[in-house]
Amino acid sequence: MAKTRHIDAAERRARLVRRQLPEPAAQSAEQVTESLVALHSTDPASVFLSVAARSRVGAADVERALYDDRTLVRMAGMRRTVFVVTDPMAAVVHSSTTAPMAEKALRDMLKLGFRGGTLDAAWVAEVEDSIVAHLSGLPEATSTELSALEPRLREPVVYAPGTKWETEQTAGTRIMRKLAMDGRIVRGRPKGSWTSSQYRWQIAPEPLPDLPAGDARAALVRAWLASYGPGTEADLKWWTGWTLTQVRAALKAVAAVPVTLDEGAGFVLPDDVDAPGAAPDRAALLPALDPTPMGWQGRGWYFPDDAKAALFDRSGNVGPTVWWQGRVVGGWAQRADGDVVWRLLADVGTDAEKAVAVEAERLAAWIGDVRVTPRFRTALERELAG
Template identity: 55%
Template sequence: MGDGRRYVDVVERRVRVGLRHRLAGSARAGAPEEVARSLVALHGTDPATVYLAVGARLGDAARTVVETGRALYEDGSLVRMHGMRNTVFVFPTDLTAVVHASTGIAVAAREPANLLKQMAAGGAPDAAWLKEVEEATLAVLERRGQATAAELAQDEPRLREQFLYGAGKSYEGLHTVSTRLLRLLGQEGKVVRGRPLGSWTSSQFRWAPAPPHPELDIAGAQAALLDRWLAACGPATEADLKWWTGWRVTEVRRALEAIGAEEVRLDEGTGYVTAGDTGPVTGSAEPWAALLPALDPTAMGWQHRDWYLSPDLRPALFDRSGNVGPTVWWNGRVIGGWAQRADGEIVWRVLDEEGVGGEAEAAIVAEAERLRGWVGSTRITPRFRTPLERELTG
């Protein structure tokens, strides 16, 4: 086009994914912390996703459960907390301050008023009462170190109070103060998810005090987070960045300018990379296959996904809310999906056969065997189930 901007085609973007997201065999990581740093964030809504995403990227996947659990609950090098789009992610702990300032403060500023409005409508006490309960809950948590909501309520009985939510609406129901308050404290960056009550697939968590962190300037934190993400996922469009961060477009543009992001041409329009990252990718990814879990950060990384996922595959691989299920990858694009049956067998199906031959099939079989080998007797059912996953398990 002659405008001076370099064109980055889909082949190069797929190579970047293989290398920078630790999916190519030669690019696999040595520890869970390396995986988290490479991806910036691991989606944490479904607890199993964190472990499955790490295992797909570790050179020795058999260490996944022990080392990821140690990083989360013993070493404290990874932390599960609210982040972008008011969703729970796992981050490297040194990103705690950046994530909270860049994405959490805005949510924390509006949520207390929303909760108080809902509580008042349901007949619950006022703001002063809620503030007392919040301070008492944090004090209990400091004493206990980690605790479930029920354990916290043993020391602070007001957490058991209930109020009517959505009176007269189809979703009317009783909400417990503990459930709403602990979520609010998470959004405010005061508490994080602690060790689960059961196995690594359990969705029942203890709560823990948030790691201490400095209060950062919001604009500076947004620039820092965007720089980290573009280094992992660039090139990306402005729409991709707005979707992933959950920020206003003015905030995205301000951060892009602050980090000196450079423009490239993509099939869908203008893309951005970090300063100095406009050149061809250094190195190349050998042919690779991957079985990535539901909500994997690579599969959910961009709003515009046609360059790695055909629109024809979406009805089978996504639920009605836009959550991606388990996916099968070949050389940087999604070609199908997988599931685990009740007997532990890993089954998969190719939906897009373009360019998929014997080499791809052998690589997928090897990945399925690798996955079953380290998952062992654990049974995994995605929190958000998709049509193909349900069909394969049936």
Template identity: 55%
Template sequence: MGGDGLRYIGVAERRARLAVRHRLAGEARAGSPEEVAGSLVALHGTDPATVFLAVGARLADPVKTVGATERALYEDRSLVRMHGMRHTVFVFPTELTAVVHASTGLAVAARERASLVKDMAKAGAPDAEWLREVEASALSALARRGEATAAELARDEPRLREQFAYAAGKSYEGVHTVSSRLLRVLGVEGKVVRGRPLGSWTSTQFRWAPAPEHPELDPAGAQAELLRRWLTVCGPATEADLKWWTGWRVTEVRRALAAIGAEAVGLEEGTGYVVAGDAGPVSEPGQPWAALLPGLDPTAMGWQGRDWYLAPSLRAALFDRSGNVGPTVWWDGRVVGGWAQRADGEIVWRVLDPAGVGQEAEAAISAEAERLRGWVGATRVTPRFRTPLQRELAG
């Protein structure tokens, strides 16, 4: 017990939880992309390749990564790429879309639409009524097509091509097309989602598709459900972790914690929380494990406080200036280095934190690199947000 009477959960136990619940230990690997996404709640989708690399790192049979993930996203629609927490694109299990929309999307959507209308008014562009007409026409065209690029929709609704200036006189002034801003707003509002891209699984040229129908939920109830799911996977976590991951106000975080009856526990950095009944000890994985996780992986980006699995001395090499993590090498619950793919397809890696990384670890990391190279094949993957070590290794 901690000095304040709370059960203390140390670093070793947190790493054991991470190993199993994040499907990283060998015995915990999943059988399908849906299992991976369900276990993690959300996969970062800002960089399309991250989704596939994050899935592949956690599948028992990674050879089926691309085909199974594309089928889940674009045929079965059991996974959906949409805006979520912190106004970021994620891939969610389809059954979670209503929860995400109500818990995090509604407030952001209202701000985004108001900002678009305001920017158009400043530029002397048509008014909100005109925008609603274009929106209705574009959504009808998308429903007819099933999937479409912005350019294809603009052939059906030419007003989407119209442009307006924004931030006149500012250092960041520029020109937006109606389509780029409106489709973004419709995405946050839960009316459209990203569809199959033009090109391979690494392509950023997405088509758009109608969003799956879902019930409108009570925002407070949806927040409680989203926090319960995330805390089940990532607990224990501090209030600061929860606020950062969700993007909510601290009052919303506290209300959701109370709603699910979360239990307080002691952590190295202070008070943390787990879901009710989850404060007890957990078993260590059967064997030490290695993993090569992609940039923006949901485990590496899962908490605001990361010192328990990532030494502060490694951050300069592994993060870009905006705080995006690059490709990481893990050994038994902590980040020990980074990796990259070279132009010839070779997967190269480097240990930056050698403490505890002996021959067993080196052999396991090498095996993971070969495993990754085996299923990625001829595809070349460059992270969207490049970091110092990744650039150096890619050479």
């Protein structure tokens, strides 16, 4: 019987650098996205800055892929988070993750109610069909514009009635989100710059293919292991938001090979057991919610414990990070005058400091006149921004 291979933290960091932090090159926004499986889009600026950290692609090229060519798709996905994925990956994410989320979103919506009344599935379906009909006659529209055409979107519904969390929401907030999860509408170009989240809605160009859920989960795990492996069951369960039973079934479907990690049991793809070789020295400035720092539940092998208070907010959202040789070594921010400033939280030597300075200058030039403030701010980012 072959001995189970051990992959230590140093090798994991080398894999991370080679696969997720290459030197910026002439690769497209689609290639960057595919290499990371999905880009976090809860903060829209993160998509653009994640691409900028790994390529020479400009913001206009990312916008073209998102809104004109539609080779990149913004959609709700893993852990009910909004991501950007490549067009082929959209069907995989939808069938493995988003479609079950839409079913739960409807169940959750029906637990709400109007003041003095109930909310039922027939009413929701009628409003959804009305929105789709209105959008079918328009190139695009914001939620505010649609609520003028369909006033029922403005109906107040009660969240957590009778509890200390009781509050009112508009029905439209949840209905628009569910329509997008169902794949009937898509987020279009926002109002404002690429940092804006005031999206215009459009009719989906075409329905997403309906893949068998088990096959879709296997395809997503295969993609994740190819980019993030080795990883643990806990990493995959956290990243996908699936049950442990679903994670284990997907690992079995891709014939994942067990390995041991410093933290315990892990998995790699069958063709990824051997060590990839040493990685080049690489400095990188990654944005808030970048997929690399948010790629694993267990982060001790690349994220020092003593840096977490400065670089995460209270809800577990990571802020802008500075990397060297596959490890988080500091944080950065943009000041009001446009300067990109950074601080190292570890002694990494003068070569690393010079490399970080070069990346900071490159990033400032890439951002140009735009001002970027992360949606979820961290202690160090606030301090550096001034």
